[in-house]
Amino acid sequence: MSVSRAENFKMDVLIENGMILDEAGAFEGSIGIVGERIVGIFSPESGIEAREKIDASGKLVLPGVIDVHVHMQLPVSGTTSADDFASGSAAAAVGGVTTMIDFATQKKGESLLDTIEKRKAQADPKVAIDYSLHCAITDWSIKTRREMSKVVKGGISSFKLFMAYEDRGWMTDDGALFEVFQESALLDAVAGVHAENPRIIKAFTQKALSTGRRGASLHGLSRPNFSESEAVQRAIYLASLSDARVYIFHMTTREACQIVEEWRSQGYPVAAETCPQFLVLTADVYKRRNGHLFATCPPVRTEDDCAYLWGGLEKGVVQVVSTDHCSFTRKQKDRWKGDFRKIPCGLPGVETLLPLLFTEGLMTGRITSTTLVETLCSNPAKIFGLYPQKGAIQIGSDADLIIIDPGRETKVSARNLHMKSDYSPYEGTALRGFPEITMLRGKVIQRDGEFLGKKGDGKFLKRD
Template identity: 40%
Template sequence: MGIVLNGGTIVTAADVYQADVRIESERIVAIGYEIKQPGDQVISVDGCFLFPGGIDPHTHFDLPVGEISTSDNFSSGTKAALLGGTTTILDFATQFKGETLKQGLDNWHAKADGKCFVDYGFHMAITDWNDQVAREMREMIQREGVTSFKLYMAYKNVLQVDDGALLQALRQAGECGALVCVHCENGDVIADLVQNARAQGKTAPKYHPLTRPAEAEEEATSRVITLARLAEAPLYVVHLTCSGALQAVIDAKLKGLEIYAETCPQYLLLDDSVYSAEGFNGAKYVISPPLRPIYHQEVLWSGLKTGVIDTVATDHCAFNYKGQKDLGLNDFSKIPSGAPGVETRMGLLYTYGVMAGKLTINEFVALTSTNAAKLFGLFPRKGTIAPGSDADIVVWDPRVSSVVTAKTLHQAVDYTPYEGFEQVGQAIRVFIRGKQVVQDGKLGVENPTGNYLFRKPFLRRKGGENV
């Protein structure tokens, strides 16, 4: 017995068309008309779009930061993701100083196993590079299905690695079929600017963006692109925020380099004016990289439209305003850096991208699902609506409108940076591998049903071969 979604409009990265979808045994088995089989359940989705389940390739659930951890764990975070139309997340399993990659990965499996309401995979964040870690990269790919690795150019003395480690990691990844993701900010420059600001008694939240200027991101982005060229390796730039960094990516792509870029809704919709909010409210927007002056927004939208920016993720890294963010009440550098967004990503991009005429509906699907599936070894199992693909389907009703407010969201955090934003459309039904897990916009299951995703090696597109 299967399920037939009747009367909807299917949207992929390439097509928009009306047809029915038949689901059986976790997969899409047929698309067309008159495909109902005896005993099938027929669900009417008239007037709705059918999107492939959203893929958020950048989340931080249950991440320890000093003596605290992010407010969303894998249970609350993936539940919120699901209700927003995201059916797959890629989180960052982190190897801390002194650990092997396997130890770091095992720690994250323990956090996530049996707790995820969506399917999930891991990038491996490397903070302690050495010869053993280099050897482990190949084992992560072949034995664990982890085919992407992250390194930080920021957070000096905590997460930051030097250029030598970056070059070696890029070279090793290029040789063994992996994609390296990099946080691009010049950590040495930022550390100096922060120290100087504190010495002058400049401790309010408004000094956060002033000590992490766009120039620090632009320089780091250009530098890591140079390293990727020297290593003859592909590169994925995470959470790109500004015109200078985007220009570095454009220049690299024009030279034929295999460079990919990600941005986030916060950089498309918010700007640095929020840091001057009354009292301590600017702390809600302390994220890294910080929000930029408003003129960068149109540059980023243009990057999405032209395909220079490949994905829209969230960098969901939530901390409560009361009890966590206020640890930096007297020192902006001690405010935990990060903000929530996993539940609102698809709604915001649909509203302010598609409905505003800045993106086509096909580009929306590519940016929220298909491109991430292709880059991170999940396509065509994920990221599209096609026979043989997992039946991860979002039934999106464009006739529903709402206003974003923390009171009605399901993220385990006491605020949203998008408070008061209008939203057009809602994920009224969501299916994961053929099981309906959201109905009438509400969670329809009590227990997590997400599976760990063993991902394929990275597919080089501009020369080079996977090993």
């Protein structure tokens, strides 16, 4: 905790007497803001002058949440994910997310820099919170390799590789994967992977089809746990040969978690994330009449996997919780027409990330408040080169802050959420932790569930 005394100048905003939660712990105090930055952290009742005071007594004050895995307006499965950068970032703000990282996915033959420029042009006029992009490589060549350093110089210091999705033309084979890891290591960039083994999925899909059934529960059955853990093991092994900083996107299984734990215990700095759906939902949802609405890749698993992932968060084996937000409407999901192979995969999530972790993690005692802040704020900022501008309550950090009334409960209903999905996987669940106020660089962009920000006010963040 850093408490300073800077009474000699007047604050624009003072958030007074809240319980401040950051990675160092919890302490009572006030936060002074001038312009877009935090300029002072004071003990309670310090008598600091400010043009505007926000009373946070009895409330929790956290750094704005960083969701490092979202897909706004993503063309996929013959449709486009329902939230664009405007609705997606407004929903994010309501849920306490002030920074998000989306993806710029290379098309065959396309230059990485062009891919990024196109994606920025889609985001910039619409985005209402700060954002960055991961650069997803799908067409490996000498030209692509040469471009990687330019991508990093342009402020995008993370790449994504798909170990699956051969059919979509996104897959990177093991040879290319190894070379990307080598180049990433030279550039000190993060190489993130979607880790699933496509051949195992193919074999299990064939087996599932031979039963004559096509229902949503086969979505889960066609992607067994080891189709993930095998790919996780392979990715880390290949990365370790060139000392690359590898990051596992959306990890879902006990087995993968154990592999990451093993590598980390040997001192290899692999980082991994999971998502709320893998912590609170199980494959039973696929047996429901509307089971296809819950389809994600990888799929949700078992209670044992959920419990292991919660433990992984608390132990620091899993460092980040993101959402993989990729929302669809019921009508879009209906494109599956009863065949699990055709479901547009993805769930709405950016708005409910913090409340789900708050309610199901912190309030149940599965995780501590420190773990909550680490996994949602400081770790994502550190791993992806945004710290301490983002993810921290420190002097000089951006004044991205959220204020939570811990006693306030909200019943989840798609009708009251701001995401474009007309259903919620958590419909009817009572959640705490929706922020009363979300502040982006000193400006209140959400109050009591009402979005007050502005399209285009979000900034593209250059990352180290």
